[in-house]
Amino acid sequence: MPGKRTYRLAILFTALLVASASAALAQTPAREFINPSGLTRPTGYTHVVVAADHRTAYVAGQVAFDSTGKVVGVGDFQAQAEQVFTNLRVALASVGASFRDVVKTTTFITDLKNLPVLRETRARYFDATHPPANSLIPVTTLARPDLLLEVEAVVDLSTGRQR
Numbered sequence: 001m002p003g004k005r006t007y008r009l010a011i012l013f014t015a016l017l018v019a020s021a022s023a024a025l026a027q028t029p030a031r032e033f034i035n036p037s038g039l040t041r042p043t044g045y046t047h048v049v050v051a052a053d054h055r056t057a058y059v060a061g062q063v064a065f066d067s068t069g070k071v072v073g074v075g076d077f078q079a080q081a082e083q084v085f086t087n088l089r090v091a092l093a094s095v096g097a098s099f100r101d102v103v104k105t106t107t108f109i110t111d112l113k114n115l116p117v118l119r120e121t122r123a124r125y126f127d128a129t130h131p132p133a134n135s136l137i138p139v140t141t142l143a144r145p146d147l148l149l150e151v152e153a154v155v156d157l158s159t160g161r162q163r
Contacts, residue, residue, distance in 0.1 A: 036094035057155040062087040104154040
């Protein structure tokens with residue numbers, strides 16, 4: 001009977017679809033959550049998250065903490081800026097990336113009078129001919145009152161990682 005045969009084929013086809021979808025989901029790579037040594041131990045967040053497709057990484061806002069969580073350069077914007085970019089370098093290295101791979105930054109600054117120092121510091125880390133997109137956001141305070149600067153980043157990993 002053609003009706004029973006069609007029904008059986010439909011059941012078989014549905015079973016194959018479900019099985020192949022399950023196999024595809026099982027093979028989907030997971031996101032990576034990385035807290036690199038050399039950065040302070042985070043509370044309630046992750047320093048670096050790599051997307052499931054391994055093409056993009058998101059670096060949480062880096063501030064002027066040393067590896068023990070102590071603020072570096074209290075009251076000294078230049079010292080804090082150097083520590084922030086040092087921490088960014090550590091975060092980037094944890095996924096085999098460098099400042100050349102950064103495509104977007106968001107910068108939070110507590111006093112715009114420090115903008116010239118920030119620009120000079122950034123210029124030492126990013127390629128002047130191809131700097132990343134950036135949003136500069138003045139804020140009244142950061143996570144701790146002694147912090148003057150925070151920078152987060154989006155990283156393009158599509159050129160291959162060195163891990």
